[in-house]
Amino acid sequence: MSDDQGNAQGGATGNSGSRRLPRISFEFFPPKTEEMERTLWATIKRLAPLEPSFVSVTYGAGGSTRERTHATIVRILKETRLTPAAHLTCVDASRADIDEVVARYHDAGVRHIVALRGDPASGMGGAYTAHPDGYQTSAELVASIKKRYPDIEVSVSAYPEKHPQSADFDADVDTLKAKVDAGATRAITQFFFDNDLYNRYVDRVRARGVDVPIVPGILPVQNFKQMSNVASRCGASVPSWLAEKFEGLDDDPETRKLIAAAVAAGQVQKLNKHGVDNFHFYTMNRADLVFAISHLLGFRANAAREAA
Template sequence: MAYIDPGRRFRLTGHSDIAVSFEFFPPKTEKMEQTLWNSIERLAPLEPNFVSVTYGAGGSTRERTHATVSRIVKETNLKPAAHLTCVDATCAEVDEVVQGYWDAGVRHIVALRGDPAAGVGEKYIPHPGGYQSTADLIASIKRIGDFEVSVSAYPEKHPESPSWDVEMDVLKAKVDAGATRAITQFFFRNEDYLRYVERVRAAGIEIPIVPGIVPVTSFKGISSFAAKTGASVPDWLARRFEGLDDDPKMRELVAAAVAAEQVMDLVDHGVSDFHFYTMNKADLVYAICHMLGLRESEAAPEPVATA
């Protein structure tokens, strides 16, 4: 049975109670910043439940993440969720970041253990003076402010988890510490997600498990990332993108169709909330939402200020 998270809803042709959220990453250059804000402006009228902003490996984008979420608070009606990790930082340093988010008006944090500065797939070693786990991080976040806290979930099991029992124990510890929602790593086989939700419910965990959906803008890129995170790339997906390496327009069309097909199947299984990894590319995600029947609200948010 799908858990329906309360929040804003949208009209979906033939269905009801569909909600979306979008993930962005902080820009590195002035040109990338313009692309990001163009994407936010494009997607804002869909009134997502929230928009999240990532936090680089080893906390490498800390200042840029803070600047981005602060600007979203000041210049839009969107509700930002700031990613936060406990990698390569002391407890005091992390707490300072959390307090800074609260002071900036941010009320939602995506709490993650995080990847080492060396990148995804490298061995995680807790900072000797830092938080040792995501659950520890969440407990501190909740002490500092009444934040909504989202966490990660892994339909195919985290690469470092020795068993499903351990996987469930880790998620339960996050919930016990104060997590209110889990967002999954991307996946392409819906049966993996559905089985995962069954495991979670059987373990007595009742928070929403929101599927993370990634449009495949680069099959080579997503395959490489999947190999590091333990996500499977099925043969049928490879065949969909076969021969399209030098045809970006066709890749976008195929990517939109594949993602829409995946989400529509999940809707048919009773899933109502979706989190899109946008890669800061609005048009593709907007097209997918349109195919799902989502339409701009009549009372759309105020335009994003770009000056």
């Protein structure tokens, strides 16, 4: 979906008068088991009536979820009214292999790809080595997709705290600019908790002439310890004030949910008040926190339509 299309949030209307609602999108990961698949589809059914601009499905380290990602995307296309975006990485695959994946998506009706360099098969934080016959950078991948399929929209990643493997912020912004120059029309950020980090990052990229939407990636904290471990591997900082809010709640999941919803809603509402009109939620395949935060933003489920 283009940004112009995204300006109209058709079925999500609230009690906010004439104020235009922001655009929202959701990220899911492909399920590994039947139980996880049931959880995912219950989540999709719960969130679909909010009519997000798109929903993305991740691609595991080293392409480990290729077929499961494809199957999830195809099912979304067939069984829902949602617009799916397929994640795709350069890791451990030749250009021919990746081109085949893109062709399969295009044939299935996918018109949005989130193009990433990706994490190595050893996992996030491991050393990255490009495949000798593969795309050497995500910018190369973006350029190839746009050359072969001009009708596919391409989103890319962005890092308010710098990619952990970038030499410095200037090099990191140069990488983003190369991806945009190659044809990317949106950048979705790594999650962050300090809005000042995002605001400073946007100032940096705008100063370099990058004018595509920089969509903040929002992570409601389902599990503080797990989130902290992920943050340490991907270079995202965890403020001390956030740790204090979850202190002593290891065995109190209900209170953790309340705190998590309050924190994420506060972050999103502050960004929205400062003009940010596009948010991407890392759902972790759970609907409750994301639905609550969307409700606080003014979204109301379109009850007149089936969810899926």
